[in-house]
Amino acid sequence: MREVAPRSSLASAGGGLGAIGEKALQWLVKLLPGVALLIFWQWASGRLIKEIYVSKPTAVVARLYELFSSGEIYPHLWITGQELVLGYVIGVAGGVLAGYSLGRSSRLARIFEPYVMAFYGIPKIALAPLFIIWFGIGIGSKVALASIMVFFLVFYNVFAGVRSVDRELVNLTLIMGANQRQLTYHVFLPAAAPFVMLGMRLAIPYSVIGVIVGEFTSSVQGLGLFIHEASSTYDPAGVFAGIVILLGFVTVANLIAGAIERRLLRWRTLSGSGPIDA
Amino acid sequence: MDDRVLLFDGIGQDFPSPGQRSQIRVLDGISFEAARGKFIAVIGPSGCGKSTLLQMAAGLLLPTRGAVHHRGRKVTSINTEVGFVPQQAQLLPWKTLGENVELPLVLRGVPAQERQKRVDDVLRSVGLTGFEQHFPSQLSGGMQKRGSIARTLVYRPDVILMDEPFGALDAQTRMVMQSDLQTLSMEAGATVIFVTHDITEAVLLADNVVVLSQRPSRLLANIPIDLSRPRNMFEPFKNPGFAAAYDAVWTEFRSQLQAGQIH
Ligand SMILES: Nc1ncnc2c1ncn2[C@@H]1O[C@H](COP(=O)(O)OP(=O)(O)OP(=O)(O)O)[C@@H](O)[C@H]1O
Ligand SMILES: [Mg+2]
Secondary structure (H helix, E strand, O other), rough: OOOOOOOOOOOOOOOOHHHHHHHHHHHHHHHHHHHHHHHHHHHOOOEEEEEEHHHHHHHHHHHHHHHHHOEEEEEEHEEEEEEEEOOHHHHHHHHHHHEEEHOHHHHHHHHHHHHHHHOOOOOHHHHHHHHHHOOOHHHHHHHHHHHHHHHHHHHHHHHHHHHHHHHHHHHHHHOOOOHHHHHHHHHHHHHHHHHHHHHHHHHHHHHHHHHHHHHHHHHOOHHHHHHHHHHOOOHHHHHHHHHHHHHHHHHHHHHHHHHHHHHHHHHHHHOOOOOOOO | OOEEEEEEEEEEEEEEEOOOOOEEEEEEEEEEEEEOOOOEEEEOOOOHHHHHHHHHHHHOOOOOEEEEOOOEEOOOOOOOEEEOOOOOOOOOOOOOHHHHHHHHHHHHOHHHHHHHHHHHHHHHOOOOOOOOOHHHOOOOHHHHHHHHHHHHHHOOOEEEEEEOOOOOOOOHHHHHHHHHHHHHHHHHOOEEEEEEEOHHHHHHOOOEEEEEEEOOOOOEEEEOOOOOOOOOOOOOHOOOOOOHHHHHHHHHHHHHHOOOOOO
């Protein structure tokens, strides 16, 4: 009647050469469509479509090399990087804080939820010109635009996450002797964590959109400006080079978010209770 | 000293009924008590307010009329001196079994060294040694239930409230758990209020069976069960006197099944 001690607990951590080979194969299969696309692009450029419209991979790589070796791109990178990080961090912090407090207090939620929902519906991109007027053409307006886009995404997810915490779980923890602080730490934060992570992940591309649109609208420096100028001087290689750099930003951010998520949500990955990649 | 650990004194409860101006009366003047170390089973038709009674004992809900007294003190706020075992195990999914069972001790500021020992002891007594590192989702339903009971026993509350704890288990697991619960509650000397739908379960486990009526619910009977312990949970009819005790409870319960529809 008593359960016996466990054998090796989880599905045996995949080891051995077979597993490594399988991993490599998986990667190969993943890379294949990308490589095919690049080859097609290279081939089609100048044959099916004029190169002046679409450039070609080798030209883009050459342009990238040139941009980095001459140092021309660094000031743009630096500005855009700052805007992205600041906009993202401010937006996430605000979103988590506001989402959490409104999620925990039904009184606050009753008052503010309609407003937040109304603002949520506004296409934030439309605010870009206004923000330029308010915050100037420097990084302020881009940070504002990015952070407001990030804020709403994170806010909404955290709010829903905190609201979804099972009432019975909360009551049980109170009976076990928890005070409000302990309740936050042991129940609400971990319960909201998957939602926070989801919001943070979704917010990454939005922070990029916010910053780039801001720079398109009006700016003195930044990748958005660089792309804008490249396109208005018929330099498609430059446009694609700028886009590749943005892609790099997003990929690195996603990797970091993924690593944090795996650490924070170990219990979910282990349980196999559905995919966490939303 | 007063031997009555928990006392339900004239409990009445009205709930607002959605979409109507009037209230529905759920509980109507329920009084019974649980003496130290006694096992009280509460049975009654679905929706008669059994869970509501437990919530009152835990201080989660104030009765409209009457009061619950715990060791002479009126329960007016969250009662941290009881333990609560819900129908679903409700372990925190982000904590391992070990951390879950340790949680009440952490919340109560028990020093780390003693926590470890008490967690080990209680996990051994429910037969879960070796599963400390498992997350709840990696445990079977029965094991989660044991974990849930361990989490309550570990801080030694003097009253344990159980709301149909074995309702969701299969028949075999259920009998094993009933047998284990009998042993554990005898060892712990805790007072137990045990809500169930199952007359056999109530008769086998309890010192007293409280039978409630249909809503608005009144106390139909409070029947002492004088079967010797330990009782055989696997073959109920092998316990001398079981048939008569079952009959006594069934007679009261049957009137309710005939009196109205089953929800
Ligand atoms: N917060 C509430 N607001 C309004 N009505 C409620 C509330 N809680 C319970 N009720 C009502 O009180 C009645 C009793 O509920 P309770 O959950 O105590 O029943 P129960 O005896 O535990 O039933 P079951 O055996 O099905 O679990 C039900 O009719 C329910 O609709
Ligand atoms: Mg119930």
